[in-house]
Amino acid sequence: EITASKIAAGEVVEKPAMVVKELVENAIDAGSTHIHVIIEKGGKKHIGVIDNGTGIAREDLNLVFERHATSKIRTLEDLYQTASLGFRGEALASICAVSEVALVTKTAEDEVGAKVTAKGGKVLEIAEVGALTGTSITIQNLFFNTPARLKFLKSDKAEAKNISDLMSHLALSHPEIAIEYTLDGKSVFKTPGNGKLANAIFEVYDRNLMQNLFEVSHEALGIKLFGFASTFAYTKGNSTLQIVFVNGRYVKSDLIKEAIMLAYKPYLMHNRFPVCFFFIELTPNAVDVNIHPAKTEIKFHHEGDVKQLIYAALRKAFNLHNQ
Numbered sequence: 001e002i003t004a005s006k007i008a009a010g011e012v013v014e015k016p017a018m019v020v021k022e023l024v025e026n027a028i029d030a031g032s033t034h035i036h037v038i039i040e041k042g043g044k045k046h047i048g049v050i051d052n053g054t055g056i057a058r059e060d061l062n063l064v065f066e067r068h069a070t071s072k073i074r075t076l077e078d079l080y081q082t083a084s085l086g087f088r089g090e091a092l093a094s095i096c097a098v099s100e101v102a103l104v105t106k107t108a109e110d111e112v113g114a115k116v117t118a119k120g121g122k123v124l125e126i127a128e129v130g131a132l133t134g135t136s137i138t139i140q141n142l143f144f145n146t147p148a149r150l151k152f153l154k155s156d157k158a159e160a161k162n163i164s165d166l167m168s169h170l171a172l173s174h175p176e177i178a179i180e181y182t183l184d185g186k187s188v189f190k191t192p193g194n195g196k197l198a199n200a201i202f203e204v205y206d207r208n209l210m211q212n213l214f215e216v217s218h219e220a221l222g223i224k225l226f227g228f229a230s231t232f233a234y235t236k237g238n239s240t241l242q243i244v245f246v247n248g249r250y251v252k253s254d255l256i257k258e259a260i261m262l263a264y265k266p267y268l269m270h271n272r273f274p275v276c277f278f279f280i281e282l283t284p285n286a287v288d289v290n291i292h293p294a295k296t297e298i299k300f301h302h303e304g305d306v307k308q309l310i311y312a313a314l315r316k317a318f319n320l321h322n323q
């Protein structure tokens, strides 16, 4: 059983950023309005996620550390089947199987909080502690018992970069939650949680963007687009910054990049690069997403429609905002 957990954990949890993603998504699921993520040494040494959500009821505490569906995961195929369901009930147990965990939690009904410590998937202690309503989880020494996995980790800097990118994407896709991100003792960003995408963008990215973005909003062909794009004059070094979410999920898509470049091309000077933050909504049947939750590739069934929509949305916005 431990072996099955470890194999599965290795698949679910390949790198620190994936741990952070699962923990923050749990905090979001718990209805938190404030989430603080604290990372040290690229997440290899310390990953902390503090939320003010519902907390975990006492009777569920033990369960949280157990793999709910161990018997189902016998082959890689099984694993990917589970993956398509979003690893329900698997993530936390998988993370616990390969790390040292301390979890403090309290529900609104509880008078005192509970602290659970576990190592390598084994619960060591459950104790009463003073706590605010919510959950605080600390993961230390990730992969301490899976040396092969540990060996495959990149440098602290590279793993931290993955986490920072993930945190930026999470902050943008949840402007209604105040998200604070601290890396190696320094505050990287803190969004206000006022529901405004523009505010989240300015906190997470370049503050100079403030004067250089205009709103983009368009709906056609059963596809909705909302977001911000940069003025023709804006420069941000020599790279593009194009952050795209499809149905709330961060994706990478060459098709979207192409459509953006196509719309900008006649207007952009040779040393300028467009910056875009786009949220695209369309019927889930119209896309294939890679079933592995860590993958960001997306395939649109009607690529022409998507291209056309983005092009039209940008051209409309250029006119509206005198670009």
Ligand code: ADP
Binding pocket: 022, 026, 027, 029, 030, 051, 053, 054, 055, 056, 060, 064, 086, 087, 088, 089, 090, 091, 092, 093, 135
């Ligand atoms: P899933 O999210 O798919 O249910 P997880 O392994 O990620 O599975 O979490 C297991 C369970 O632990 C969740 O269903 C939830 O009940 C509880 N849980 C985990 N993290 C939190 C949190 N931050 N706040 C409240 N409950 C949590």
Ligand code: MG
Binding pocket: 022, 025, 026, 089, 091, 092
């Ligand atoms: Mg989860």
